[in-house]
Amino acid sequence: MRRARTVEEYVALVKDALYEIDDMRAAIEYDEEGMVASVPYMEEIETCLKGIFEDMKSGDYCWNTGDLSYVATIRDLDDGVIPFRPLLIRINDTHKNGLESEEDQE
Helix, strand or coil: CCCCHHHHHHHHHHHHHHHHHHHHHHHHHHCHHHHHHHHHHHHHHHHHHHHHHHHHHHHHCCCCCCCCCHHHHHCCCCCCCCHHHHHHHHHHHHHHHCCCCCCHCC
16 A cells, blocks of 8 residues: 655545544444444544644644554454544555655555
């Protein structure tokens, strides 16, 4: 899975993930029984992503500080529990390893 290539793309990934959380919350309200397995993870993921987004806006964001806090939580989860898990992994990979360069693609 490739990392974001630009800061703009990375910001868009974070925004997409925050949208997915909102969408999942709406789905849980509609079908709580079918989505109940996702509920315990949503708060931690959302808090982390909002923190990243705020740090980006303020200019305080730091790359390459290791895994984001939600990674330990989602690492062993099935994509059925968190359908946008691949997006979260991509965000973490970009955070941990920096933007993807053309050399990385070769």
